[in-house]
Amino acid sequence: xxxxxxxxxxxxxxxxxxxxxxxxxxxxxxxxxxxxxxxxxxxxxxxxxxxxxxxxxxxxxxxxxxxxxxxxxxxxxxxxxxxxxxxxxxxxxxxxxxxxxxxxxxxxxxxxxxxxxxxxxxxxxxxxxxxxxxxxxxxxxxxxxxxxxxxxxxxxxxxxxxxxxxxxxxxxxxxxxxxxxxxxxxxxxxxxxxxxxxxxxxxxxxxxxxxxxxxxxxxxxxxxxx
Numbered sequence: 001x002x003x004x005x006x007x008x009x010x011x012x013x014x015x016x017x018x019x020x021x022x023x024x025x026x027x028x029x030x031x032x033x034x035x036x037x038x039x040x041x042x043x044x045x046x047x048x049x050x051x052x053x054x055x056x057x058x059x060x061x062x063x064x065x066x067x068x069x070x071x072x073x074x075x076x077x078x079x080x081x082x083x084x085x086x087x088x089x090x091x092x093x094x095x096x097x098x099x100x101x102x103x104x105x106x107x108x109x110x111x112x113x114x115x116x117x118x119x120x121x122x123x124x125x126x127x128x129x130x131x132x133x134x135x136x137x138x139x140x141x142x143x144x145x146x147x148x149x150x151x152x153x154x155x156x157x158x159x160x161x162x163x164x165x166x167x168x169x170x171x172x173x174x175x176x177x178x179x180x181x182x183x184x185x186x187x188x189x190x191x192x193x194x195x196x197x198x199x200x201x202x203x204x205x206x207x208x209x210x211x212x213x214x215x216x217x218x219x220x221x222x223x224x225x226x
Contacts, residue, residue: 023119029155108143
């Protein structure tokens, strides 16, 4: 009878983390940042139908990088959870923190117990209303939750892009300035990103209860050049 191979738990976790990071790095990055009227999310995405950025609930948005089918299944689960909580209690009881914790539990469970971890990073953003601050929750492939301030970057080159964004970010930026700052950070010094290369959406206080809005076509081009 042959003896099974023993692999140290530390090595198993390291291998799973390396696998997930490599999968995420193959995709394009995205950035979410706070501007004067809410939260802007800008992703490098040439597809017009496969969205990286979507609405979850009234003042909550979802964004993901990595393997599309995996983060889209998480988005769908988040929509269902938010709808159930809003229906069972009240719309005010649906918040980004509870959704981020639910996502963290799911990703952590998969990372620890399944053979293959999810190759995703996700961002849950909530628009601050009634004097509350805007919130950005960055959830990693292993279930780690990071409560970001001012901006958050997801994807393979996140650290480099975050450094570029840190240099240009200022509190209270207008939408046009915030978008241009995010695009320059995503592109880097050697590339140029046009409107057709981007997926852009905002959570804006001026939009009312349904705060989520996609910015496309002529409006996007005008903000990029304004």
